[in-house]
Amino acid sequence: MTVTETVKTSLSDIVNIPKLMFYTSILWFLLGGGAGLYMVLSHLSGATYVANYYQAMTLHGVVMAFGGLFQLMMALSLMRAGFCYGKPVKGFVASASYLLLNLGLLMAVVATWLGVRTSYTLMFPLPAVGALHGLWTLDAVTLFVWGVVLVVAVVVALYPSALARLIFFGKTREALILERFVGTLNPSGMASMLPYIFIVPVLGSAILLEAALIGMALINLVPLDEIAWILHPLNFNYPFWVWAHNLMEAMGIMGLGTVYWLIPRYTARMERAEDAAPRLYSEKLGIFAIIFYASAAVMAFPHHLYTMPTSQPIGLSYTGQIASWLTGFGAAFSVFNISATAYRKGLRLTPATLAAMLGFTIYVVDGFIAMQLGTIGWAYRLHGTYYATAHLMTILLAVTLIWIGAAYHSHSLLTGRTPSNRLAYTHILLTALGALGIFYIMAYMGAEGFPRRTYPLPFYSDPPMAGILVFGLLLAIGQAAFLLNLIKAKSK
Structure with a gap:
């Protein structure tokens, strides 16, 4: 085997499973x-x-949340x-993360096709209530719940x-090191992975256990009366939101860390x-x-x-409000x-830096709304x-x-080709414009009192929905440019 073939074989140990995840997320x-x-078209028509x-x-x-962004x-x-770190991304845990995540998502999609209807941010107790009222079958609920169990198992444990x-483990292989750095906490872009590793499994273990017990009760492995305490909305919603909120925060921190990691690599000084x-x-x-943000977010x-x-309890509400404000300092x-x-240091314009900086900017802009929703008085209104x-x-x-920026940085590893900058910039700019347009229109609708998760809306909504459609189509065109870039890169 030649040196070139050896290098390619070594790199495949890093790239193969992530590449599969990347294309599946698309x-x-x-x-x-x-x-x-x-x-959106449903609201308009x-x-x-x-x-x-x-x-x-x-x-x-x-x-979108788990199959797309999380993956x-x-x-x-x-x-x-x-x-x-110069270590291969392979083995049981990495493979199981990919397989179980996508199997769980497929199960949830099939259950949805069979009639299960709820929002992923309001999962309980709607699925069971729908079955009891004959809106969908209990078998569909069982399939949905076990799909959720698999997804949560990946999010909380396997990943x-x-x-x-x-x-932290395994031997470093020099042939696999493409970008060197010194120590686990240096640079800080790598340190952003640590809150996910140490916080999400701890705070997500309760909801994973509860979901698994509910799933086992649905297939008669556990008597339902023995887990009745889990089915109380209070006992379910607190573990759920402890996990769900900190999952989103950990993903946000990893996003910030990705900006930390990317930006210094594209400076004039470098x-x-x-x-x-x-x-x-x-x-x-x-x-x-990172430490301040992660600590406040908990x-x-x-x-x-x-x-x-x-x-x-009002004390818990004020704790949440103060902690929400403190996360703003980390940002x-x-x-x-x-x-x-x-x-x-003189930041250079590249697809990677443009995507990372625009994503970070939108993240900060959205943070102002997050602060409002984290304030008790505003939350009751909005x-x-x-x-x-x-x-x-x-x-x-x-x-x-932000992660699209990381994808453009590693584009040659993922595709073996160099992307077209023109298509990349088109993709990034249209995605950012679409995101901001939808953001401001939805914020306006919220300020005007339009209820979320509601169809049909009780107010005349054609103008704002038409605006959302326009910006949604811009998002779609941007993704078409991205796909074209992938196709061109692979076919050259």
Whole structure:
């Protein structure tokens, strides 16, 4: 075997599984995006059956968040850890992460096709209630729940285990090191993976156990009366939001860390070899921001539960409000650090930097709405409206755009080819424009009192929905440019 063949074989140990995840995430994004456009067209035409609308909403929420964004993050973070630490991304845990995540998503999609209709942010107790009222079958609920169990198992256990294995265990292979750095916490872009590894499994273990017990009860492995305490909405919703909120925050922190990691690699100083290694303006501030942000985020989850009918203790609500505000400081530290790095070291324009910086900018813009929704008084006014939808969709799109930057950085590893910059810039700019347009229109709708998760809407909504359709089509055109770039890169 020649040296070139040996290198290719070694790199395949890093790339093969992440590449599979990457391309599969694109398929889920396309399916979820199609469901989203269908929902908007349903509002404009009014011709969709109510049941079909909520099936599309369930499909859109589940596959975009987990099949699309989470899987994209999983692919690129594992690959980055692999080529920075010089370790192969393969074996049982990595393979099982891919297989079980997508099997779980397929089960949820089939269950949705069979009639199960709920939002992924309001999972309980709607599936069971629908079955009891004859809207869908209990078998479909069982399939849906076990699909959720598999997805949560990957999110809570398998993926962080795969990431931890690459960072802390195993032998480094010099042939696999493509980008060197010193130590686990240096640069801070790699340190951003640690909150996910250490926080999400701990805070997600309760909801994984509850979901598994409910699944076992549905197939008669556990008597239902023995887990009745789980079925109380209070006992389910708190573990759910402790996990779900901190999952989103951990994904956001990994997104920030990706910006930390990308930006120093594309500066004029690095190009002129004036810097010995790609570093932020202040690596210490970067690490501090990650620790501060992650610590504050742990107790911010009660802001999702201000409006619970059962009413949570006021002290817990104020804890959630203060913690929500404190997360803003972590973001502010990042704004300063990233801006100072770009200014002092001379940031170069590339598809990777444009996507990362636009994603980060949208992330910060959305943060202002997050702060409002984290405030008790504002939440009572806005939580049940499109204002919350604007926040959720935009944070997911912002983090996706950041990871798109990482994908362009590693494009040659993923595809074996160099992308067209023109198509890449078209993709990135249209994605950012579409995200911001949808964000502001939905925020306006929320301020006007349009209720979320509602079809048909009780108010005349054609003008804002038409605007969402326009920006949604811009998003779609942007993704078409991305797909064309992939096809051209693979066929050259």
